Structures are given as structure tokens and as C-alpha cells.
Amino acid sequence: MSKLLTDLIEALRCLPGVGGKSAQRMAFHLLERERERGLRLASALEQAMQRIGNCTRCRNFSEEPVCSICASSSRDRHVLCVVESPTELAAIEQATGYRGQYFVLLGRLSPLDGLGPEELGLGLLTERLAEGEIEEMIIATNPTVEGEATAHYLAQLARAAGVKPTRLAHGVPLGGELEYVDRGTLAHAFGSRQSL
Amino acid sequence: MSKLLTDLIEALRCLPGVGGKSAQRMAFHLLERERERGLRLASALEQAMQRIGNCTRCRNFSEEPVCSICASSSRDRHVLCVVESPTELAAIEQATGYRGQYFVLLGRLSPLDGLGPEELGLGLLTERLAEGEIEEMIIATNPTVEGEATAHYLAQLARAAGVKPTRLAHGVPLGGELEYVDRGTLAHAFGSRQSL
Structure with missing residues (x-):
């Protein structure tokens, strides 16, 4: 050939x-x-x-210094959603009606891989929270061990800045059958049951 | 985005x-x-x-005027295998131990799509057969209606040049179950049964 x-x-x-x-x-x-x-x-x-580089404000992929979401005047400046990667940002944009701002970690806390607060741009995030505009920080890291540790760390950061941290709900996926849901998820969903 | x-x-x-x-x-x-x-x-x-263009001798993909198979001195110059496209040439090279030459039609006879003998390079093929080196022409067009029509036409071309035309065997695929073989293939395999 x-x-x-x-x-x-x-x-x-x-x-x-x-x-x-x-x-x-x-x-x-x-x-x-x-x-x-x-x-x-x-x-x-x-x-x-x-x-394509990264937005200087939210670290999402962008060929401009500031990405179109950060530059948009029609997005809510009081809510900030923190995700691990641009892939997850795209998934949230496409699936939900979320109209707030984002911050992309480009990773998760993982000391063994050399990923600490500095690599995740948490200095930039702290500055952002200190601006005082943000009221709620939605933590949308993945529900893995490292993602949960990162979420915990981020929540402390938010509270220190007087911002309310929230986390995506965990539980049984829509359309899923209880029989096939893994034990950890089922136990969590059972424990966090909500009144109707 | x-x-x-x-x-x-x-x-x-x-x-x-x-x-x-x-x-x-x-x-x-x-x-x-x-x-x-x-x-x-x-x-x-x-x-x-x-x-990447086409070999001037066999019409296979090549960035040189003559492709490596046509240029090779270790390949049998008495057998020529005719295929519809470079994809099929690659499949035959990878699956079989064939060590002869090839000719690629880059299509099949299909007058409605404007594909006639000229588009398939049959002039070039006729010249090749006229050189007198080739003794057998293996016709490996696809077993579709147009592929069969092309095979028929090619067989006439070969006979006219005093070259023996052969065709790939059709029948039940190895590992296939009779129950799941389509009716046309089964009827053909039944009709062309061979003595053991």
C-alpha cells in the first residue's frame, strides 16, 4: 500500500x-x-x-481571549456552574436551560497526577468569587471519588467567599429500572428520598 | 461554542x-x-x-506513476485480478496469499450513472491483455447485479484476447449457518454443489 x-x-x-x-x-x-x-x-x-486556547475568564475552549458565554450580556451573572472539562460544559449547555456563567477546572483535584488547586485555576476562581457578583455556585464535577473530593474543596471555597454552594442531584436516572441501578446509587437515592 | x-x-x-x-x-x-x-x-x-493519484498501469491508489505492486519484480506477471475499487484490492491483499497483478476499474458498468467501458479504463485493460504475458484473469467484481454484468463483459474481453477468465466462487460463507443464509446464495450453492 x-x-x-x-x-x-x-x-x-x-x-x-x-x-x-x-x-x-x-x-x-x-x-x-x-x-x-x-x-x-x-x-x-x-x-x-x-x-483554540482557553478563555481567560472561565478557561473554556475559545479562540478569543474571552469566550462568547463570558462576553454575553444576556447570561445571568449571579450563578456560576463549575465543571471539570469543556465536554461537560457542552453537555450542560445542550441538555439544560441553564443561562448562567461557567468555570472550567480542566481537571479535578488529584495530587498523585500533580493536579492541585493551582493547576485547576482555583486562584482565578477565588478572584471571580471575590468580585461579589456571584450568589450561587453550582458544583457539577463528576460523581467519582476525585470529583467528590473536588466538590468538597470547592464548597469550602464558596462558603469562605460568602457564596452559596449547590451540587447536582444524585439518584436513579430517569427511565432507569431499579433492578439495574448500581447499589451505591440506589442506596444514595434511598437515603435522599424526597417528600411528595 | x-x-x-x-x-x-x-x-x-x-x-x-x-x-x-x-x-x-x-x-x-x-x-x-x-x-x-x-x-x-x-x-x-x-x-x-x-x-495520492492512480497508478498508470493498474489504476490503484498511488503517489508514484507506477504503484509498488506493479513495480515489484517478485509478483507473478501471468495472473491479473480485476477489482472494482482499491478497497477490494486491499481486502484481497490482506486475506489471501495472492501474488499476481491487479487492475482496478474504479467503478462498475452502470450506464445510468454514466459509467461505461471508457470510465472503467477498459481500453487500458485491453492493451494490458494484448501484451501477451497474462494467462488468467481473475474477475473479482462484487456479486451485485451491476458487478455480475461487469464480470460478464470482462469475461468476453478476456476470451477475445485469448486469456482464461475465472470468477471468485460464490456459496455459503465459512462459519455461516444454512438457516441464516439468504435464499439466493443458498440456491446458488445448492446448484453449484461439488463432488467430495
């Missing part, structure tokens, strides 16, 4: 969920039928990888 | 089997963790889309 073709197949494997077979199928598909779009993908990739 | 990011997500959808959700996951994955490999993919794509 031609060298450029094997290079392309190898390079396509950097995409998540793409193994050798899919990569080969993608390469042949582009070469046989979609060269124009393949070239557009190459330039979109290059532009994105080189020019 | 940033414009470069939405552009990248849109561009990733040109890959086969990649919809909106996967494209978003791929874009975030590359931005968060694999910028270096993302840039390498961009350059591999650009190189491949711009520089």
Missing part, C-alpha cells in the same frame, strides 16, 4: 473509537469519494489545534 | 459512520488530550488528499 495512505490510516487512529479497520475504511472513503471534504477537514483540524 | 470548534465538529462528519455526537466527542478528545496527533492527522490528510 502507498506510504501516504498507510500514514493516513495510522494518523486516523488518534480519533477515539477508531481502530485499524475503521481507519482504513475512512481513508478509502475520503480518497474515493470525498477529497474536497477531506481537505476541508485537514484545514479545520489545523486551525482548531493551533488557534 | 467557539466557531473553530463548531467548524471542526461539522468537518469531522465527512468521515463514514461519524454523526454529530461522535464528531463532538472526537473534537473534544483531540483538543483536550491529543493536539500533537491532531496536527499530524491534519497534515497526513492534506498530503494524502492532494498527492
